[in-house]
Amino acid sequence: MTTIKDVAKKAGVSVATVSRFLNDSGYVSLEAAKAVTSAVEELKYESNPVARSLNTKKSNLVGLILPDITNPFFPELARAVEDVGLTYGYTVVLCNSDEDPEKEKNYIETLKKKYIAGFIVTSNQLDAPHYANAKVPIVALDRTINEKIPIVSSNNAGAIMGTNALLERGCRNILFLRGPEKLNPANDRYEGFLEAIRNSDAHYQVVTCPFHFADSQKIVENVLKDHPQIDGIFASSDVSAAGALKAAGIVGKHVPDELQIVGFDGVAMGEMLSPGLTTVAQDVYKMGAIAARVLIKRIENKEIEQNFYEVPVKLVIRGTTREGME
Template sequence: MATIHDVALRAGVSVTTVSRVMNNRGYISETTRSKVFAAMDELGYQPNEIARSLLRKQSNILGLIVPSVSHPFFSELADRIEYYAYLKGYKVLLCNSQLDPVKERDYIEMLRRNRVDGIIMGSHTLEVDEYRNLRSPIVTFDRQIGEDIPYISSDNYEGGRLATERLISQGCRKIAHICGNLQLDLLANRRTDAFRDAVKRHGVEHLIIQTDMNVFDQARYEQLLRELLTANPEIDGIFATSDIIGAFAIKECEFAGKRVPEDVKIIGYDDVNAARWFTPELTTIRQPIDEFGRMAVEVLSKQVEGEPVEIATSLPVELIVRGTA
């Protein structure tokens, strides 16, 4: 197996010069750089990334923990995080927690052992103290877990207000809100706060239906919505806390013989790409997923470099009117 000394000998340079080329440090002429890379190719030399990270005290690897990459919001978010991380010279290790605290803890330990430069947390099943004790740069999504730990969210209250006011303005008089389990301490619960305030302000009859603790159990959505529409045939508006729930609402309205939007108006949340695949297309609240990814990488990279960062980053949302409301 070729070593760095073999590369130096083949390129006709010192070991120090080869090291500087690999780590992109100091001035190296393009001629010398080309010689070193050519020698590496000829010898099939692969740098020892672990040794290099120990030397630099930086791995250029970020950890990303999400509940489920199969969920459209988190798959699109992971895509944007990987994109912006790569632009800054980072690779990303993706971990699915499946909302299992044991699995989430195992992944955190794995990321720590692999000396990742920082962790982006989109899953929150562990106790707050376990995050605080990471001793690594960290940024979280939609959960505030400490005064000194940065977090990124969108304006959840405004999103809930926009959705509810839209349904009311379209004539809905009995609205069902399908949300995540409110026992989870998430900033997304502010959507439900806004819903309550709006229906109370307008005197509109309403229901709030919470999903199970595993809010990503999509099979449960179908059953939940079918039971809701059977028990409450007078419902004429649904505010779903995700586009996936909104999609199931369209399907179950059709099953119940209800027309969308004539009989039941539906608004989702997130504006994932799939929101435009349904018939009718889903009216929804757009979260800035691309900006989420960019900001997550920026906040984390600043921490890695020892630069100051804002603890709270809240991004604006937008009502996207399509065919369901």
């Protein structure tokens, strides 16, 4: 196996010069740089990334901490982060936190020991000290951590759009599936729903609902049995909306003739349901891609344009809602 000493000998320079050139850690003359480049190519030398990280206290690893990889929203984010990371020479390490602060802290501390270059984090741990004191670049994705950490999210005011979609299609007894109360995006969507519904003559009720299919199905099934007059459901996530669609079938509510459903996320799963799910669609891939580019800029000490990046949403009409009323 070719070593750094072999490269130095071939280039006619010191081992220290080769190390400075390969690690970009000091001055190397143009002549020496050309000689080292030629030697590396001729000898087909490949640097050891582990050894390099030990020497420079840096690596090309990026940590991606997500709360629940069984929710299809998060794998779509991860795909974008990985695609952009690989383009720039970074490898993404996926960490599933299960919304557990101790697991998040453990991932942070463990990966820092591996000289992780930076983190992209979806967390509900606001101002957690293990983020504030991480001493590596961090970008928040979908959920704010604190004002000092850049955040990439969608416009959660899209909840107004989703609520109006039901109102405009004749719904007058609407159930809102509110997400977990500790999550900023869920709270923003709740506020958007209230803003729209209070300007209407519709009746409504709100139930707190985790972003899980089975839990959502059970909750909606019980509500529909107790309140058969409900004719519209707006869910804070597509996963919850999918659970609501399953519950409707169980209690014998025909969608969309008797019950209309709108979700929020825009994940690919919504198109696979039958009927297809009407949703307030985020550009999930774009959110992940922006977060990756912002993090890489911070890792490479490049200036970022802003600390808050908001991706627009749009309403996608499918089979869980009727045609708009004239």
